[in-house]
Structure formats: structure tokens, C-alpha cells
Amino acid sequence: MGVGPRLELRQSQQLVMTPQLQLAIRLLTLTNVELEGWIGDEMERNPLLASGDAAQPAEPAGPSGVDAGPDPLPEQAHASDTGLESLVRNGEAGGDTALEADYTGERFHHDCASDQPADWSERSSMAGADEEGFDFDRVASGGETLAEILGRQIAAQFDGLDLAIARFIADSLDECGYLAETVDEIADRLGTSPDSVEQVLARVQLLDPVGVAARSLSECLIAQARAADRCDPAMHQLLLNLDLVARGDMAGLVRRCGVEREDIVDMIRELKSYDPKPGLRYGGEAATSAVPDVFVTRGPDGGWLVTLNQATLPRLIIDRDYQAELAAGADRATTSFVNECVTSANWLLKALDQRARTIVRVASEIVRLQQGFFEHGVSHLRPLTLRQVAELIEMHESTVSRVTSHKYLLCERGQYELKYFFTSGVGSGDGETASALTVKDRIARLIANEGDDVLSDDKLVDVLQTEGFDIARRTVAKYREALSLGSSVQRRRARALTIA
Secondary structure (H helix, E strand, C coil): CCCCCCCCCCCCCCCCCCHHHHHHHHHHHCCHHHHHHHHHHHHHHCCCEEECCCCCCCCCCCHHHCECCCCCCCHHHHHCCCCHHHHHHHCCCCCCCCCCCCCCCCCCCCCCHHHCCCCHHHHHHHCCCHHHCCCCCCCCCCCCCHHHHHHHHHHHHCCHHHHHHHHHHHHCECCCCEECCCHHHHHHHHCCCHHHHHHHHHHHCCCCCCCCCECCHHHHHHHHHHHCCCCCHHHHHHHHCHHHHHHCCHHHHHHHHCCCHHHHHHHHHHHCCCCCCHHHHCCCCCCCCCCCCEEEEECCCCCEEEEECCCCCCCEEECHHHHHHHHCCCCHHHHHHHHHHHHHHHHHHHHHHHHHHHHHHHHHHHHHHCHHHHHHCHHHCCCCCHHHHHHHHCCCHHHHHHHHCCCEEEECCEEEEHHHHCCCEEEECCCCEEEHHHHHHHHHHHHHCCCCCCCCHHHHHHHHHHCCEECCHHHHHHHHHHCCCCCHHHHHHHHHHHCC
16 A cells, blocks of 8 residues: 555534633623623723613613513523524524613612512511521621731730730731641740740730630630639639530539539530630621522512612623724724724623523523422422423533522522522422422421420431431431531430530
């Protein structure tokens, strides 16, 4: 066989990740808050992008103008394009009708507690929310930080070398107020003796909050007991044997402390008033709550409406006036730049519109499949997988995964990550499967209401099987541990410690 050059014709198929497809995938993974920042950066790079208002001519709508339409469930979403999949097949977003929001008719389009309908709480109680009702707690920073409070006290009570040691100790605390470095390490760094560090450390532990700069839980609680003038030998022994307290070993505590059982109970009752993490009283940065990306509200016909959160996203348009101004009498380089900006802006608007449609469509399908949850609570949550949703809306499973990651849904029952609605199943007596979250909720309720008759895992299995759940003992134990609930022995001992 001769060796030489020759021509061959081969046919192959491959998926090319175009810049436009990469943009669509990237936008799909962002939350509304992240997307807001990304759009701001894009507006700085592209001078033709501008925030629109009602007085300006409408361009293809951005995600701030998206809702699920008048239908309570996603029939209209089914009629739209298939989202990210269309970009893969056609290279551009589908046209469809513009998804414009009616701001005057919209009942719930902001992301703070004060913007809810007046009858929100009433509807929640009517739906039987009970403890599942939405909690509108908003946590904010509480003024001074721990470092500032300690720094002011240290400056007033220490001087010289002791001042330097105390400041170094204050800078070495973790968020709970515990000392993160050893005494020997601090002494080596400051070039002093461990005894000097120990003496300063004992004084720092008596600053407000008392117990700060401790190296262990026992040391933290002992400092608080000394400040309260309650650290007698019996209390000191109790605080040195916290492992026995955790196990509820009353006999061992009586032997170690040398007092009667009633005295042990009194000391444990006082111990509960101490703060095991004194540093957490003073936060650093303000705690921020997750901003919902999707709202689910009741429609006028009793169905469910799915809308995007409009408060966090600007409405984007192409500034045609500025485009015409730049193009007038422009040279070749300017014309090329303007055309580039127009193409980029058009792709961005289409990608944002497609992202909005895709999120609404996935969320609408979740609401339809989990309608029992929105009506009755977690006890009616169904097992659900990403593949089930992907098949029903004719999208790829990875697309559904991107849509549901780090995005939140706000409804009458509270705020939930979209991933919350995807759970494994447990067999039930009627041939259906129940959600694992439903079973966990039932286990938690049974243990919370068990009273003096502490339920073992075997008893929990019997009760659940009587209620129609086909569940094994090891599964009950796994769910109980996932809920951070102790075994029946641990709960019985904890109950004994609380009885005077």
C-alpha cells in the first residue's frame, strides 16, 4: 500500500459553544441580585444600553417585565419557546410575545415585607400555615462590633506591655469570642513570658462580655460563674465535667461535685443562663436575607400566579437616539464600534428575555407539581426530581439544575430555595410515595409532642407505619439525626435534667 497525500470527505456533528450561548448559560445561573450587578457592569461597557421607563419606546423586554401571564399555572409558559434549548438549536432567542408587566395591576412586585398585600397574613392563617407561616424577621447589625467594644475597655484598663498583650489577644478572637491562638504562641510573637500572657488573659476574660477570650467552653463558663460570684467548688467541678452534663449522668455528677441531686439540678438550671458564645452578641457585618427571585401568589380564580421579582432588575432598552448621534458622520472605526455595541445589546436583551421565560416556566411547573404543598404545607410535599421537570417542559436536566440553583421562591408559606422542592421519596400504604421532607416533618412533630412517654425509633416506626409510611428503622434514625434530634435515651436524660 502506497503512502502519500490524499483527499478525504468526513461528516461529523458537534456542539459549538458560541459566545452567545455562553452568555445565555451564564445569565441563567445568576440570581436576580447577581444579575443586577452584572447588568450594571455591562451598561458601563456598552454606551447604547440604558435603563428604560414608561415614556420611552419599548425594546425587547428585559427580565424586569416578566410574569406568567393571566393563567394560574404554566399553560402559557408551555406555549412559549423552550428557553436555553432554542439558543442551542437556532443560535438566537425566540421572538414570542413581549413579556410586559402591568405595574398598576400587579399586586406583589417588591421584595420587602412592607410591600405585601394587606390580607397576606389572613390568607396564611386561612391556609392552615400554623408554624409553617412566613416569618418576616429581618436581622440587622447591632451597632458596635466585638473588637470595638473590647478595644475601648482595654484602652481604659491596661497600659504598657499589658496593653500590647491585651490588644493582641483581642485581635486573635474568633467570631464566637474564643481565643484562636495558644498562650505560648502569643508569648513568642510578643517576646514576653507565658505567665505574663496568662495574667493579662485572665483580666481580659472578665471584660464585657464576660467569658470572652476563653480557650474552651469550660473556661468561658467558669469566667462567667466567677463574675457572678457563683464559682464555688461544686460549680467549678460541674463546669469541668460538662461531658457528664451532656450525657445526663446525674450519678457521675453527684460523685464529682460532692453534693445532692437537687443541688446538681439547681446548678444546671443556673448554668443555662450563661452564654457559651459571648462573642456572637456583637455582630460584625449586617446579616443579609436571601432576596426572592420568584413570587407565587393566588390568582383571582384561586389558582397560583408565578412572577419574577421586578424590584431588583432594571428595564433595559437600546438608546436609539444616542446610536443615531454616534453614527452621524462617523468614520469607519466608530461605525464598526457602534455596530458591535448594537449587536451585543440585542443579544443581551434576547438572552435576558429568554432567561426570564425559562425561570418562569420551570418555577410554574414546580408550582403545578407541588400544588399540595402550597395549599396544605410540607405534609403534602411530593417526591420530585430534576429529570421529571425537565421532561415535562422539554428542557435538558442541566438547564433545570441551573435555573433552580441559588434561586428562591416566596409564597404565602415562606421563602424557599427552588431546590427545596426536589426530594427523594418514601413508600406509603396507598401505593404512592411520600416526600422525605414530609416524613422528617412528621418525625419532628411526633418527638415534639411525645410528652413523658419518650418514643424510641422502633415506636416511631410503628406510628409511621400505622399512618401509611413504609419506612425502616434505620431510615427513621437517619432522618432523626438529620434533624439534630437525640436518641430516646439522650432525650430521656435531657428531660430528667430539667425536672427539679
